[in-house]
Amino acid sequence: MNLTLRIWRQSGPEDKGRMVTYQVDDVSPDMSFLEMLDVLNERLILAGEDPVAFDHDCREGICGMCGMMINGQAHGPQRGTTACQLHMRQFSDGDTIDIEPWRARAFPVIKDLVVNRGAFDTIIAAGGYITAPTGSAPEAHSVPVAKANADAAFEAAACIGCGACVAACPNGSGMLFTAAKVTQLSLLPQGQPERYTRVIGMVDAHDEAGFGGCTNAGECTVACPKGIPLNTIGRLNRDYLTATTKAAGKPGS
Amino acid sequence: MAVTGIILVLFLIAHMLGNLKSFAGQTAFDHYAHWLRDIGKPLLPGVWFLWILRGVLTVAVIGHIAAATALAMRARAARPVRYAHRAKVQGSYAARTMRWGGVIILLFVIYHLLDLTTGHLNPVGDPSKPYGNLVADFAPERWYVTLFYTLAILAIGFHLRHGAFSAFRSLGQQTPRGERRARVAALVFAVALCAGYLVVPFAVLTGLVS
Numbered sequence: 001m002n003l004t005l006r007i008w009r010q011s012g013p014e015d016k017g018r019m020v021t022y023q024v025d026d027v028s029p030d031m032s033f034l035e036m037l038d039v040l041n042e043r044l045i046l047a048g049e050d051p052v053a054f055d056h057d058c059r060e061g062i063c064g065m066c067g068m069m070i071n072g073q074a075h076g077p078q079r080g081t082t083a084c085q086l087h088m089r090q091f092s093d094g095d096t097i098d099i100e101p102w103r104a105r106a107f108p109v110i111k112d113l114v115v116n117r118g119a120f121d122t123i124i125a126a127g128g129y130i131t132a133p134t135g136s137a138p139e140a141h142s143v144p145v146a147k148a149n150a151d152a153a154f155e156a157a158a159c160i161g162c163g164a165c166v167a168a169c170p171n172g173s174g175m176l177f178t179a180a181k182v183t184q185l186s187l188l189p190q191g192q193p194e195r196y197t198r199v200i201g202m203v204d205a206h207d208e209a210g211f212g213g214c215t216n217a218g219e220c221t222v223a224c225p226k227g228i229p230l231n232t233i234g235r236l237n238r239d240y241l242t243a244t245t246k247a248a249g250k251p252g253s
Numbered sequence: 254m255a256v257t258g259i260i261l262v263l264f265l266i267a268h269m270l271g272n273l274k275s276f277a278g279q280t281a282f283d284h285y286a287h288w289l290r291d292i293g294k295p296l297l298p299g300v301w302f303l304w305i306l307r308g309v310l311t312v313a314v315i316g317h318i319a320a321a322t323a324l325a326m327r328a329r330a331a332r333p334v335r336y337a338h339r340a341k342v343q344g345s346y347a348a349r350t351m352r353w354g355g356v357i358i359l360l361f362v363i364y365h366l367l368d369l370t371t372g373h374l375n376p377v378g379d380p381s382k383p384y385g386n387l388v389a390d391f392a393p394e395r396w397y398v399t400l401f402y403t404l405a406i407l408a409i410g411f412h413l414r415h416g417a418f419s420a421f422r423s424l425g426q427q428t429p430r431g432e433r434r435a436r437v438a439a440l441v442f443a444v445a446l447c448a449g450y451l452v453v454p455f456a457v458l459t460g461l462v463s
Contacts (some may be wrong), residue, residue: 008337019337072340098338105331170349171324172331212331213324216419217349218344230422231432238425 001093005040007052007108008100010109017109019098029089030184033076034059034066036088064160068113069169072103073083074164074223082162082225102167105210117163119209120177123229126205127198128181130190149187156183156227168223171212176220178206179236180228186239195252196243203240227240254324255420257317262413264310269449275454279384286383318359325352347415352414361405368398368448391457397453410447414439 002025010017024040031039034056040052057065061082068083070076076086091097101109106119156200157180165176182199185191191198207213214233221230247253267442274285293302342349364374369386372378378390391399417439456462 006337017334067337069336072336072338073343100336100338103332103334103336105333168343171328173328183385210331210453212328215324215328215348216415217348219342220344222343228431229432231427231429234422234425234427234432237423241425 001029001088001091001095003027003036003091003094004096006096006098007112009052010049010101012111016124027088029087031088032059032084033070033086033088039232053098053110053114054108055114056084059084061097062160064162067164068100069102069167071098074102074167075162075225079222080225080227082160085225102163104163104166104172104174106172107163107166115163117161119211120161120163120174122209123174123178123202123205124181127194127201128133128185131194132190143189145188153184153187156180156187156228156232159184159224159228160226162225164223164225165220165228166211167215168219169212170217170219171215173210173214173220174206174209175233175236176224176228176230177212178202179232182239183232183235186235193252195239196247197251199236199239199243203236216237254318254320255423257313257320258416258420260309260313262417264306264313265409265413265446269446272453273449275387276456282384283380283382314359314362316354321352321355322460335379345415347411348419352417354408357408358405358412361408364401365405368427376442380384387453388457388463391454393458393460396458399458402454403451406447406450409450410443413446417442 002023005022005024006019007022008017011019021038024036024043027036027039032056035238037052037054044051047148054068055065057064058064061084064082066083068084070086075081075083076090078086087224099113101107101113102115102117104115107115107117109115159177159180160175163174163177166172166174169175182202185198186195216230216233218230271285271289275282290300290303297305342367368374368390369383370380372386374381375390376392376395377386389395391402416428418435421431421435421439426432453462
């Protein structure tokens with residue numbers, strides 16, 4: 001297949017950036033989206049041009065590094081799929097594809113399609129951990145966890161921190177990420193000791209990082225390659241309300 | 254957002270029920286309208302209750318707009334560079350029209366107050382004859398007024414559909430099953446409220462209420 005790509009090119013954080021059009025021919029429908037970009041980059045390198053910078057690592061949809069707006073959709077048109085697992089068979093011969101980086105104040109562009117998602121690390125550092133001693137895995141039955149809670153916690157823990165929720169959100173909010181990280185701990189016994197300081201700390205860090213506010217628009221959960229459900233934000237809200245009212249001043253339950 | 258929204262929703266329900274009094278005839282409707290001015294008597298003198306209610310509603314409206322403005326400004330600041338290519342709405346259409354829908358509703362409320370409260374834009378405009386004002390307002394030859402009211406009520410319906418769901422969520426609704434229930438409840442509520450409001454102007458338009 002032959003494609004026209006319009007890609008955001010920005011040489012560095014200070015550059016203004018612009019959309020540049022490239023023609024890529026002989027693309028196999030079995031290629032992944034990133035392999036198609038590799039083909040373009042090899043051609044650019046041979047021509048002595050600067051290749052398109054994009055983040056990637058595992059290329060099997062579990063690391064959360066890759067991520068770009070493809071025709072205005074985070075990770076492209078296929079639901080529940082990262083950009084690296086998106087295949088060119090999702091597109092048709094002759095298509096024009098617009099590729100842009102995540103757009104958010106908290107995610108400044110480093111180069112081309114690469115953004116700095118360090119703001120997510122700041123949110124995690126504000127409470128997304130437990131202080132219980134770890135070490136080797138304990139006997140699984142020693143701490144009972146209700147099956148429903150285990151399932152919901154696991155669902156939230158599937159978050160790979162790719163930033164698609166922020167990119168897709170009309171408010172540029174990172175609340176689905178924050179909620180997933182709060183939920184995976186608040187549903188488990190190990191997360192209880194710091195449950196309420198965690199939610200306050202992480203929401204404050206989220207707001208300070210320059211993300212927008214959540215209005216429950218639901219775009220994030222549609223874009224999320226891991227299908228983190230919108231109700232995790234309700235779990236965060238519930239914890240936040242408890243933390244600011246009856247559990248005010250208490251670190252956990 | 255949620256708390257001020259709930260106050261306004263409670264008012265909308267009471268207002269709709271009051272409107273439906275128009276089906277009980279001119280005497281009943283006028284009596285109801287005059288009773289509104291007398292609630293609280295003799296504990297509160299004159300129209301005090303009504304003014305207290307108006308004060309609460311005004312505070313709720315201002316609080317609601319202030320919170321919405323703060324959220325909108327944060328959203329603008331959070332995305333300084335816009336997307337060149339933006340996909341169509343993936344989530345909820347109602348959610349994406351909350352801000353401009355809210356502005357439209359505010360303009361409608363101002364028109365509505367000038368029309369049926371102060372009477373400035375009403376063909377009869379006599380505060381002592383609310384039934385007469387109502388019937389004159391939605392008379393068939395003033396079909397454009399009915400059309401405008403219909404569009405405004407539908408905008409309120411969309412606003413409520415997302416607003417009611419979002420309020421549940423903000424106040425801690427947290428299970429997937431509860432989310433499905435909240436969405437259905439919000440939709441049913443929005444449709445019921447729209448129907449309750451629209452039935453009155455259409456009854457006047459078709460001559461059921463005259």
